[in-house]
Amino acid sequence: MAFSGGLRLTDLNDYITPGQECIKPVEVKKTGAASGSHIKVSDAGDYYEVAKDGEETKLEAARITLNDCLACSGCVTSAEAVLITMQSHHELLAVLEENRRLHSQGEGAQAKHVVVTVAPQSRASLALKHRMSPLSVAKRVTAALKAMGVDHVFDSAFTRDLTLVESAREFVERFKASEGQVGDGRSLPVLASWCPGWVCYAEKTHAEVLPWMSTTRSSQQTMGAVVKDYLAKKLGKTPDQIYHVTVMMCYDKKLEASRDDFYNDVYKTRDVDCVVTTGELDRMLLEAGMSLESVAESGLDSLFKVDSVQEHLYSSAGTSAGGGLEYVMSYAAHVLFGIDISPEQVAAAGREEAAHPLIEVKAVRNLSDHREITLLDPATLKPCLRFAAVYGFRHLQNLVRKLKSGRSVYHYVEVAACPNACSNGGGQLQPEDLSPAAKKQWVAETERIYVTSDAYELPENNPALRELIYDWFGPEGLDSQLAKQALHTQFHGIVAKTNPLGVSW
Amino acid sequence: MPQLKLVAELKGHDDRVWQVSWDPSGTRLASCSGDKSARVWSAISGANFFASTAMEVDGSRSNLASTWQCVDVIDNAHKRTVRSVAFEPTRGRAIATASFDGTTAIWEKTDESADSYECVATLEGHENEAKCVAWAPSGQLLATCGRDKSVWIWESTGEGDFDCISVLMEHTQDVKMVLWHPKQELLASFSYDDTIRIWKEDDDDWVSASTISGHTSTVWAGAFSPEGEYLASVSDDRTVRVWMQNAVQENGSEEGFYYRPDTSYKCVAVVPDSVHSRAIYSVSWCASVAGEQSANTDLGFLATGSGDNSVRILSVSRKEATTADLDVALVCTQENAHGLSDINCVQWNPKYPGWLATSGDDGVIRIWHLEL
Numbered sequence: 001m002a003f004s005g006g007l008r009l010t011d012l013n014d015y016i017t018p019g020q021e022c023i024k025p026v027e028v029k030k031t032g033a034a035s036g037s038h039i040k041v042s043d044a045g046d047y048y049e050v051a052k053d054g055e056e057t058k059l060e061a062a063r064i065t066l067n068d069c070l071a072c073s074g075c076v077t078s079a080e081a082v083l084i085t086m087q088s089h090h091e092l093l094a095v096l097e098e099n100r101r102l103h104s105q106g107e108g109a110q111a112k113h114v115v116v117t118v119a120p121q122s123r124a125s126l127a128l129k130h131r132m133s134p135l136s137v138a139k140r141v142t143a144a145l146k147a148m149g150v151d152h153v154f155d156s157a158f159t160r161d162l163t164l165v166e167s168a169r170e171f172v173e174r175f176k177a178s179e180g181q182v183g184d185g186r187s188l189p190v191l192a193s194w195c196p197g198w199v200c201y202a203e204k205t206h207a208e209v210l211p212w213m214s215t216t217r218s219s220q221q222t223m224g225a226v227v228k229d230y231l232a233k234k235l236g237k238t239p240d241q242i243y244h245v246t247v248m249m250c251y252d253k254k255l256e257a258s259r260d261d262f263y264n265d266v267y268k269t270r271d272v273d274c275v276v277t278t279g280e281l282d283r284m285l286l287e288a289g290m291s292l293e294s295v296a297e298s299g300l301d302s303l304f305k306v307d308s309v310q311e312h313l314y315s316s317a318g319t320s321a322g323g324g325l326e327y328v329m330s331y332a333a334h335v336l337f338g339i340d341i342s343p344e345q346v347a348a349a350g351r352e353e354a355a356h357p358l359i360e361v362k363a364v365r366n367l368s369d370h371r372e373i374t375l376l377d378p379a380t381l382k383p384c385l386r387f388a389a390v391y392g393f394r395h396l397q398n399l400v401r402k403l404k405s406g407r408s409v410y411h412y413v414e415v416a417a418c419p420n421a422c423s424n425g426g427g428q429l430q431p432e433d434l435s436p437a438a439k440k441q442w443v444a445e446t447e448r449i450y451v452t453s454d455a456y457e458l459p460e461n462n463p464a465l466r467e468l469i470y471d472w473f474g475p476e477g478l479d480s481q482l483a484k485q486a487l488h489t490q491f492h493g494i495v496a497k498t499n500p501l502g503v504s505w
Numbered sequence: 506m507p508q509l510k511l512v513a514e515l516k517g518h519d520d521r522v523w524q525v526s527w528d529p530s531g532t533r534l535a536s537c538s539g540d541k542s543a544r545v546w547s548a549i550s551g552a553n554f555f556a557s558t559a560m561e562v563d564g565s566r567s568n569l570a571s572t573w574q575c576v577d578v579i580d581n582a583h584k585r586t587v588r589s590v591a592f593e594p595t596r597g598r599a600i601a602t603a604s605f606d607g608t609t610a611i612w613e614k615t616d617e618s619a620d621s622y623e624c625v626a627t628l629e630g631h632e633n634e635a636k637c638v639a640w641a642p643s644g645q646l647l648a649t650c651g652r653d654k655s656v657w658i659w660e661s662t663g664e665g666d667f668d669c670i671s672v673l674m675e676h677t678q679d680v681k682m683v684l685w686h687p688k689q690e691l692l693a694s695f696s697y698d699d700t701i702r703i704w705k706e707d708d709d710d711w712v713s714a715s716t717i718s719g720h721t722s723t724v725w726a727g728a729f730s731p732e733g734e735y736l737a738s739v740s741d742d743r744t745v746r747v748w749m750q751n752a753v754q755e756n757g758s759e760e761g762f763y764y765r766p767d768t769s770y771k772c773v774a775v776v777p778d779s780v781h782s783r784a785i786y787s788v789s790w791c792a793s794v795a796g797e798q799s800a801n802t803d804l805g806f807l808a809t810g811s812g813d814n815s816v817r818i819l820s821v822s823r824k825e826a827t828t829a830d831l832d833v834a835l836v837c838t839q840e841n842a843h844g845l846s847d848i849n850c851v852q853w854n855p856k857y858p859g860w861l862a863t864s865g866d867d868g869v870i871r872i873w874h875l876e877l
Contacts, residue, residue, distance in 0.1 A: 205632075365668075365709060366709050394670060394671050395669075397630050397669040398669055401628075401629070
């Protein structure tokens, strides 16, 4: 304590200056008006800037909306919670209610066409909680939602097939372009980008890795494109006449849906209007008096990854992360090296269930959350494809550090922000016993339900998918311009602006 | 009359010195400062410096400044204040520094004759100011903590680099300090949320084993007793508290009390807030000074550094066998140890008992000898 206590206080290191937490750069647009102006508050509470000549211009309130939010733990974290609850099942109920009202008043033409897409990981969580098979869950959820007024219930596993094929094609193209070399200035490694938690974190803190992100859209956003573009045309409606809701495993998917890249300027509508978590769907059905146990099963809709007789739900081989790693490895092995190996074989080797002579699996820290899967050349038994699965914040750190220092050797990395990937999503259903051991068991069970399937079907063998591709994109199929635009996206790094108040020490 | 005798003064930093760390041999000291640098100081006469207690040290200005020299300045990495510095405890080859710029850097001299320290790794991840870095006694694990309320645990990969193995986010406020247990793989963290947390390894991840509450304000620092059975903590509430694991009536084992990380902790001693007149920022625990007291009852000495400009020495001893409580008594007070400046750090020499290094807001490091 020195002589003047008062002077010292401002030097305290824990003093947090205002605004230093939120890293969203606030742009102040200078209007260029040289002289000062007055601010007037109207009776209605609006702010007007009164210039010298008396002209009033209404000032826009500075707002932070969900698509500004980067989900950093800085900011007014409570505000993020508020923003996210704005996109909840109440919104869907409001739209359905509005539709009912319009129909009853004979204005049915103005009603929105409501489409709900359900993720397979959400189905697995519901299956565990309600003790039934995922197929049964699918049929009952379809029945319940349609009874509430929803027009179509689709399966994101269907469009996931599309994204798997497209990301595999992207990988092969990038691999060829960089001749298999990894690192700075190269197009390898390819980092999976379907996880919005990972994308938000990378954009905010590690913009240097953005050039390596896969540009292929996630299955949620691909379904958004299918519904608002392809389905809209088929139904003869404009994109804003369709209300698209997805049921997903986490809250970060809400942030993904709100991104500007997925906003249609022309029709002022988003590809995905509302994201509801598994927990919110469960609550919504319960509140509507329709618990899954009590609802009768109904037939499934068209965009569903199911066999023609609707007896088996197909799955994609791989973890609840979506099967990207397994499919891309299988596809690349075939196209680049002429090696025939199926995604199921890669998945089984990865789980250490069935070893394969050409696949080497190494648990870097933890078999489920941080493992390397390497494909060996059959002639030389030397690695020709080095892939890795990295789930969870702490493992992600090490990946990023290696990437930044140029020491990463992987060609493809499947990245998920949550340990155990999507089975452990923030919006999934929870067990009754919330002790750490019980939760771990619950997540493992959810993963097991997700992974065990009656059958696997390769995307290329899905006739409905082929039909959709050629119908939507024309004879050029996935090579067409439209496909490139509809199935890909971009990333934007954030440059944090330093607050001038805070930097002396 | 017990007193702290000033033996050496180390000047060179241009701003307040936040922390000092002894190397395992006890003959070198690392310090870090608001001037964005870290410095390494060495006793010119090496281990002989500590033998000089037998000789008269006249304490004149020239003598104080001539026994230690600054041998290295590390100033080319951090962009802001270096808040914490730590010598690697097994061989003293590497030094870790943690800075307000959010990064932690690991420095090594590639070989003995090398001119200066080279940065071999930069550990990023904290969202804002990093407040402390600590090496585990094995030298294989590192812990860092910061204003972003998190504690990070890193493991050495063997090639000078570190991998993050855990990010622990259970504190609700700024974490001020992290500290490893001297004998077991346990980590303690001290926070602005008034609690201390003990962390242990579970499977392949780290989890919170206990939360110790009791302080009524920010817990600034802590120190384990040399054998690890007790934890002393100091706080903004001006008290020093000593903790021990609860429910201990063990089957009269020879080793006495020992830490079991799953149980809760109880407070076995409190130095009341009348002793220190301002916040206490640092504490260090030294085993008995050679030749003093019998080994059975004496648990050594605590040194505290406070915002009231004083360094205090407190003796710790067990009471009778019927109670777990301890006796903590004030032995001596060195007022204005750094003039009219806060004392930021006090550290007992790990090799030479009774020798204390202190650093303060005046930018000076002082070395004292406890004379009982």
